[in-house]
Amino acid sequence: ANVVLCSRLVLLLVITVFFVRPATVWAFEPYDVSVYMGGGHAYLVCVSRKVKLRPEFLVTPNRREVDVPSDESHPLCQLAYLVYRMQTQTRGRWCCALREQMAEPKRAPEIVTEWLRTALPPTRLPLPSGRRLSSYSLRIAGISICSAHHVDAEWICRWALWRSKDMAERYTQRDYARSTIGAQLMCFAATPAGRAATNNTMGA
Numbered sequence: 316a317n318v319v320l321c322s323r324l325v326l327l328l329v330i331t332v333f334f335v336r337p338a339t340v341w342a343f344e345p346y347d348v349s350v351y352m353g354g355g356h357a358y359l360v361c362v363s364r365k366v367k368l369r370p371e372f373l374v375t376p377n378r379r380e381v382d383v384p385s386d387e388s389h390p391l392c393q394l395a396y397l398v399y400r401m402q403t404q405t406r407g408r409w410c411c412a413l414r415e416q417m418a419e420p421k422r423a424p425e426i427v428t429e430w431l432r433t434a435l436p437p438t439r440l441p442l443p444s445g446r447r448l449s450s451y452s453l454r455i456a457g458i459s460i461c462s463a464h465h466v467d468a469e470w471i472c473r474w475a476l477w478r479s480k481d482m483a484e485r486y487t488q489r490d491y492a493r494s495t496i497g498a499q500l501m502c503f504a505a506t507p508a509g510r511a512a513t514n515n516t517m518g519a
Contacts, residue, residue, distance in 0.1 A: 318404060322412040323430045325397050329410075330427070331457040332394070332500060333361040333379055334475040337423035337450045340416050345407035350383070350399040357383040359395045362475065379474065390499045402476045424450035448494070451486075459488045460497035466504045 326340055329348055349361040358447050359381040383395040401409035408415075413423060427450040430485075460481075471483040 318401060318409065319412065320403075321397065322401060322409045322474060324434055325394065325401065326412060327427075327431060327434060327453055328394055329361060332359075332381065332391075333363075334454050334457055334471075335361065335363060337413070337427045338420050340427065341365050341417075341420040341423040343414070344467050345408040346389075346402065348398060348410040349402050349407060350395045357385075357392075357399075359383055359391070359398060366472070380414040384502070385463065386429045390496055391502070392413075394500075412418065455486050455488055456497075457501065460487045461501050461504055462489075464498050464501065464504075466501065470504060 326348075327442075329335065330337075330340065337435050342363075349360050351358055351360060361380075371397065381391065383389075386392055398409075413426060414420075416426060417423075423488045428448065431448060431450070431452065458471055460476070462468070468480050468483045469485075472478075472480050475483065475486075477483065
């Protein structure tokens with residue numbers, strides 16, 4: 316039961332960091348979200364296999380990597396540790412939690428919203444006035460955090476595997492405040508490694 320709960324919580328963070336949709340989370344296969352070691356570094360990897368079904372996205376990377384900071388107290392390092400522990404315990408199947416809960420992807424947004432409501436009740440996740448919690452709340456949060464910390468809109472668009480910057484603008488909410496933990500979660504966006512990931516020079 317603890318593995319199931321932990322899997323759901325970490326997948327919610329994966330949605331935030333990698334801007335993935337519920338349908339993409341449903342399509343995850345074993346090890347699609349994983350941690351590997353290389354050159355003395357740990358990398359958090361997300362493979363969006365569903366993108367391969369969309370020919371117009373073939374020019375963008377379908378594998379995204381985050382160079383994990385070595386500081387054990389850093390949120391990305393803690394996230395990577397949880398992913399590594401679960402992939403070891405479940406042979407990589409932990410990231411398939413949404414598909415194992417239901418056979419069809421139609422209810423994926425509803426289920427992700429239920430996970431979010433359980434993990435973060437309103438008292439712990441105060442939303443701006445007029446905003447409702449939904450399966451897209453975490454994607455909006457991740458994108459808005461990047462924007463608030465002056466991450467380039469083109470980078471956001473490529474990381475989200477979008478064809479148009481208009482999509483980045485549509486998702487960005489200007490009333491999201493700058494935050495320390497938000498900046499830490501998305502710190503890789505401004506690094507050479509983060510830029511390389513969006514140019515498809517990593518994970519070739």
